[in-house]
Amino acid sequence: MLMKAAPQNSDFAMGQSSFDVAQIRADFPILQAKVHGKPLVYFDNGATSQKPQTVIDALAHYYRAENSNIHRGVHFLSEQATAAYEAARGKVRNFINARTDKEIIFVRGTTEAINLVAQSYGRSFLKTDDEIIVSAMEHHSNIVPWQMLCEQVGAKLRVIPINHDGEIVMEEYRRLLNDKTKFVAITHVSNALGTIVPVKEIVSLAHERGLPVLLDGAQAVPHLKVDVQDLGCDFYAFSGHKMFGPTGVGVLYGRAELLEKMPPYQGGGDMISLVTFEKTHYNVLPYKFEAGTPHISGGIGLGAAIDYLSTLDWPQVSAHEHRLLDYATDSLSRIEGLRIIGTAKQKAGVLSFVFDHVHAHDVGTILDQEGVAVRAGHHCAMPVMQRFGVPATTRASFAFYNTIDEIDVMARAIERVLKVFG
Amino acid sequence: MSELDELYQEVILDHNKSPRNFREMTHANRKAEGYNPLCGDHVTVFVQLEEGVIKDISFQGSGCAISKASASLMTAELKGKNESAAQVLFENVHKMLTGDPSDDQAVDKVGKLQILSGVCKFPARVKCASLAWHTVNAALKGESQPATTE
Numbered sequence: 042m043l044m045k046a047a048p049q050n051s052d053f054a055m056g057q058s059s060f061d062v063a064q065i066r067a068d069f070p071i072l073q074a075k076v077h078g079k080p081l082v083y084f085d086n087g088a089t090s091q092k093p094q095t096v097i098d099a100l101a102h103y104y105r106a107e108n109s110n111i112h113r114g115v116h117f118l119s120e121q122a123t124a125a126y127e128a129a130r131g132k133v134r135n136f137i138n139a140r141t142d143k144e145i146i147f148v149r150g151t152t153e154a155i156n157l158v159a160q161s162y163g164r165s166f167l168k169t170d171d172e173i174i175v176s177a178m179e180h181h182s183n184i185v186p187w188q189m190l191c192e193q194v195g196a197k198l199r200v201i202p203i204n205h206d207g208e209i210v211m212e213e214y215r216r217l218l219n220d221k222t223k224f225v226a227i228t229h230v231s232n233a234l235g236t237i238v239p240v241k242e243i244v245s246l247a248h249e250r251g252l253p254v255l256l257d258g259a260q261a262v263p264h265l266k267v268d269v270q271d272l273g274c275d276f277y278a279f280s281g282h283k284m285f286g287p288t289g290v291g292v293l294y295g296r297a298e299l300l301e302k303m304p305p306y307q308g309g310g311d312m313i314s315l316v317t318f319e320k321t322h323y324n325v326l327p328y329k330f331e332a333g334t335p336h337i338s339g340g341i342g343l344g345a346a347i348d349y350l351s352t353l354d355w356p357q358v359s360a361h362e363h364r365l366l367d368y369a370t371d372s373l374s375r376i377e378g379l380r381i382i383g384t385a386k387q388k389a390g391v392l393s394f395v396f397d398h399v400h401a402h403d404v405g406t407i408l409d410q411e412g413v414a415v416r417a418g419h420h421c422a423m424p425v426m427q428r429f430g431v432p433a434t435t436r437a438s439f440a441f442y443n444t445i446d447e448i449d450v451m452a453r454a455i456e457r458v459l460k461v462f463g
Numbered sequence: 464m465s466e467l468d469e470l471y472q473e474v475i476l477d478h479n480k481s482p483r484n485f486r487e488m489t490h491a492n493r494k495a496e497g498y499n500p501l502c503g504d505h506v507t508v509f510v511q512l513e514e515g516v517i518k519d520i521s522f523q524g525s526g527c528a529i530s531k532a533s534a535s536l537m538t539a540e541l542k543g544k545n546e547s548a549a550q551v552l553f554e555n556v557h558k559m560l561t562g563d564p565s566d567d568q569a570v571d572k573v574g575k576l577q578i579l580s581g582v583c584k585f586p587a588r589v590k591c592a593s594l595a596w597h598t599v600n601a602a603l604k605g606e607s608q609p610a611t612t613e
Contacts, residue, residue, distance in 0.1 A: 398480075402502055402527035403471075406585060410467045418502045432503050432525045461471050462528070 060357040065442050068093040068349070072442060079412030082447040087232050087391055087438030088416055089282045090263055092346070096286055099345035103338045110334055112311055126337050129344030130327070136347045137277065138268040139294050143326040146293040146300075147340050151259040152182040154278035154293035155226070157306040157330065158255055159186040162276075163224065165304060169195035171223040176201040176209050176238070177428055178231045181421045183257045187226060196223070203428060207234035207383040214243065218250060225254045229261035233422040233436065234383030235366075235391025237265070244273045253299060259283055263440060264362060264389040266355060269294050281339060285440075286346035290339030293330070300326050307332040358441045362390060365439045369448045376455055382434050393420075393434040399462045401433040407461060408435075411454035413447075469581035470588070471528065478532035483539050484521040491519075497598030497610040499590050504530050508538075508598045516545045522595060529579075529588050534595035536576055546603055552576075553596050560589050 066072045069091045074081045083091060103125065109118035111126050133145045148154045167173070173187050177200050184198075191198055199222070201214045209227075225247045229240050244254045255276035261267055262279045269277050276295050282288040295303075305312055305323055309332035315322040323329045369392050373379055382393040395401065405417030416436045419426045426432060437451060488509035497506045506524035510517055520538045524531075537556075541549050556576055558569035562583035570580050582592045590612035601610035 400527035402504075402588070402591060403529070406470070406588060407467065410465075423503065426503065432505070461467075462476065 060354070060361045062361065062442065062444050065353075066444075068095070069442055070094055070097070076412040076414070077410055080450075082411075082413040082443075082450050084437040084439060084443065084447070084451065085414045085416050086263065086440040086443075087260060087283070087420075087436060089288065090285045090440050091442070092285055092287070092342075093349045095349050096342050096345045100287060100338050100342045103341050107341075108338075111337055112328070122337060125341050125344075126335070129340045129347075132344040132347045133292055136267075136350075137262075137292075137294055138270050140270065141297065144294055144297050144300065146295065146327045146330045147335050148291050148293050148330075149289055149336070150280040150282070150291035151257060151278045152186075152291075154276075154291055155183055155255065155257065156186045157293055158226075158276050158278075158295070159190045161303040161306045161330075162253070162299065163187075163190040163196075164193060165302075167194050167196045167223050170221060171196040172199050172217075172219070172221045173197070173224045173226065174199050174201060174214070174217055174222055175226050176214075176228065177203045178207060178209070178234060178236065178422065178425050179226075179228055180232050180257065180259070181423070182259075183226055183228060183255075184424070187224075197221075200424075201227075203236075203425075206385050207231065207236045207425075208385045209236075209238055209243075211239070211242065215246065218246065218252075222247075222250065222252055225252055226257070227254070228257040228259075229267075230258075230264065230389050230391075231383070231422075231425070232260045232391070233393055233420040233425045233434070234385065235260075235388040235393070235438075236383060236385035237261075237387040237389050239387075240274065241272055248273065260389070260391070264359075275299055281343040281346065284343075284346055285349060286343040287336075287339045290336045290343050292343075297326060300330070305329050305332065309333045311335075353441070361441055362439060365443055365445065365448065366390060366392065368445055369437065369439070369451075372448060372452045373455070376452065376459070378459070379455070382429050382431065390439045391436060392438075393436045395431050395434050396458075396462075399458060401435040403462070404435045404455070404458050407458045408451065408454045411450065411457065413451050413454050415451075466581065466584045470585060472578055472581070474578045475528065475532040478535040479528035482522075482531055482535035484542075485523065485535065486521045487523055488519060488521045491521075493602040493605065495598050495602035495606060495610055497524075497594050497601070497612070499526070499530070499594050499612045501590065501612070502527070504591060504594055506530065506534055506595050506598050508534070508595060508602050510599065510602050512546070512603070515547075517541050517543065517549060520599070522598075526594070527588075527591050529582060529591040530594050533579055533592040536579065537595050537599065540574060540576055541599065549599070549603065553600055556596055557593060559583065560592050 071091050107121045109122040111123040130142050130145050199217050202210050247254045253275040256274045258279040262284045280291040312332040314324045401417035418433050491509035493510035504526035509521045511519040522534045555569045555572045558566045597610040
């Protein structure tokens with residue numbers, strides 16, 4: 042787990058570790074790009090991460106040599122494609138330590154995974170006046186699907202507040218849990234603030250009452266080692282593209298026991314075992330939830346991303362990311378008038394900040410001219426912006442291929458912002 | 464002048480820092496709200512329209528330097544104009560901001576608003592500069608739905 046420690050300048054000055062970031066960067070072709078004539082500094086990893094050559098190759102190889110539909114062909118190519126796709130499912134299971142491949146459902150991304158649970162589990166098991174708990178730092182994709190469900194079944198959304206550092210107020214969570222609570226849906230790592238949420242504790246408090254918990258892991262999987270059995274959660278949702286895989290593919294992990302009880306999310310091909318006009322029998326897990334031809338190359342590409350991640354030394358990756366966040370926090374804190382939003386004790390990979398007199402959009406444009414890609418806006422987390430009383434923030438979000446030098450480039454670019462705005 | 468210097472010219476920075484007509488107008492008989500859902504920029508434009516002439520115009524809201532300066536410049540430019548002149552100006556400003564290739568003369572037809580011509584080099588910022596204009600358009604048409612840049 043990445044912890045935000047007190048700044049230690051002597052460590053920063055040395056900027057050395059046995060982690061060879063130059064070698065890692067060579068694996069990601071886009072990192073050699075220039076933007077407005079300057080070397081690209083990619084600090085928008087929270088939006089989407091870059092892809093290593095091996096992932097790009099896996100996609101190309103599939104279309105060049107294996108392209109075929111899966112689960113239905115008797116011919117050679119279809120068998121190959123099916124084997125590659127199902128092998129990817131096995132890699133995902135291993136990656137998050139699920140018990141069986143049946144618990145790994147391929148979806149389009151985190152958003153679809155959450156919608157699937159809200160519509161399938163939620164519409165089956167929640168009713169009028171039941172309560173769903175979320176936190177005040179959720180991404181819109183872990184708010185709106187539950188609001189839609191509330192409208193459909195008459196349930197109510199309850200929100201755990203966050204404190205000024207951007208941490209969940211656990212006493213308030215305990216207070217919100219009551220006999221009407223029927224579901225808990227919480228982010229693992231906040232996309233806008235970087236807070237690592239104590240999800241294990243959240244899960245165990247819910248489980249004391251027999252309540253299912255969904256964790257939004259979109260921002261966690263690129264940074265933390267995730268073990269769904271250790272976390273104990275009932276559902277875990279994440280996207281391929283934020284963890285160095287392709288866009289358009291993601292994963293819903295669900296405990297088999299719950300998935301078995303849930304009706305299909307969409308109807309169509311592949312999710313059935315027998316169709317007559319009188320009655321349709323649904324396929325077994327995980328196929329019951331995978332209607333239609335899936336994103337085959339995406340699944341295979343996600344498998345390649347997991348293969349790539351497994352070649353890295355994770356304790357070193359974590360130490361490097363930890364150093365990046367501490368160094369960035371320290372150097373940006375020195376800039377006059379800059380205020381960091383999100384100062385939780387435990388953070389991963391995100392640094393959001395504001396100026397009183399310069400809007401995030403203007404910061405983003407000027408940084409872009411220096412080759413620095415950041416996100417400026419509400420980060421699909423408008424309630425977080427309202428909580429901190431800001432219209433928008435500038436967000437730098439890091440990955441293990443980023444460097445200390447790049448943070449220096451960003452700090453200098455911010456100085457230029459202040460020069461323009463005086 | 465670099466593209467960035469062209470975008471953030473002294474006049475724009477000044478209008479951002481001290482926006483003109485930045486106030487609520489109690490005697491307004493036209494009013495509209497505008498949102499840019501992408502970045503959360505928000506503006507309310509107030510108009511006092513008498514016999515087709517914009518007697519008074521003001522705005523409030525929050526946004527980036529470009530959206531604020533554009534709204535400020537807009538109010539200064541529209542005061543005293545009639546509705547059809549405002550409409551023509553809106554169209555020309557829009558052409559200038561988007562760098563519409565069908566009319567490269569648009570920039571010469573917008574008077575002081577030329578100062579915003581650098582925006583067309585920054586496609587992501589065009590909506591910032593046009594938000595206030597979409598909003599005043601909605602106000603003049605008496606639309607009840609908030610204007611958006613989408």
